[in-house]
């Protein structure tokens with residue numbers, strides 16, 4: 501076993517002794533501290549990522565999606581860095597892009613703790629966070645202050661949602677307000693209508709609810725250089741409904757898809773969403789079903805727990821992949837491991 505893997509096993513044994521949310525906060529602090537004092541060097545030692553500068557990125561994994569260069573096809577999924585705390589450190593951790601958020605227009609505290617759990621044996625994570633975050637104005641300011649320091653092909657997407665206390669009928673206003681704050685900062689915007697942890701949110705996946713939200717967000721980000729607009733759906737949206745949503749969204753001018761969010765379920769009587777291995781097959785199936793009905797770019801996320809699965813997703817037509825649970829269990833070298841596997845050219849991807 502490599503020294504890097506042995507050190508990770510050791511660190512993981514320590515981190516996993518803490519409650520999952522506490523371990524998350526410790527990890528975020530460790531990353532921030534390492535970046536601040538090591539300038540990315542310490543993180544690159546941990547991840548195996550090549551050196552990056554603001555001008556150049558490792559050429560190996562680069563690809564073009566939405567007419568933009570991406571440093572690699574591997575990104576960090578929404579929910580890990582909700583408030584853009586560690587964005588400048590992520591290139592040194594081997595990511596080619598990151599999706600921050602979900603960001604809501606106003607700050608909110610989320611559900612009561614405990615609200616995050618891991619299951620090492622089953623390689624799953626269960627969360628019922630409920631869009632805790634600092635709100636769009638603060639996060640946008642943060643992102644603005646670091647944008648210039650990022651490598652040119654490192655992309656930042658912003659995932660937006662609605663506040664808990666906003667009635668579902670007024671959801672479009674919230675999505676538009678959150679997106680507007682990132683109009684000139686985000687490389688892409690994601691409308692998240694698929695979190696199971698905000699009451700009624702998933703009902704917004706119905707075509708008649710989705711249409712006004714898409715229209716409002718498109719209007720809010722209209723400008724000289726409007727970022728591409730993506731929709732993130734739940735894994736429970738089945739093939740036929742998926743095709744209906746895709747056909748409608750095509751007419752509305754949606755630019756791409758993030759498939760999928762967590763699988764709704766229960767744990768010890770509390771409802772929330774499952775991530776990780778439990779999602780692998782379902783998320784892969786949704787990718788295949790989506791690829792059969794659209795040529796638009798797809799970001800595949802859900803249960804990518806090893807490099808084989810990441811490669812499989814790209815071969816099935818994913819333009820980009822994201823990881824969350826796989827990183828938690830696989831450790832700091834996981835993004836680089838995957839990136840090195842999926843050096844697949846655009847021309848080889850179905851679409």
Ligand SMILES: Cc1cc2nc3c(=O)[nH]c(=O)nc-3n(C[C@H](O)[C@H](O)[C@H](O)COP(=O)(O)O)c2cc1C
Pocket residue numbers: 577578579580582601602616625626627629631659692695732760761762774775776777779801802803804822823824825826
């Ligand atoms: C703790 C936690 C928080 C999450 N928060 C969000 C979120 O705020 N917005 C969102 O769109 N997805 C969120 N997700 C879902 C992930 O982005 C991803 O879709 C899901 O975890 C499946 O990927 P995985 O199996 O690699 O973890 C969250 C996931 C976890 C585990």
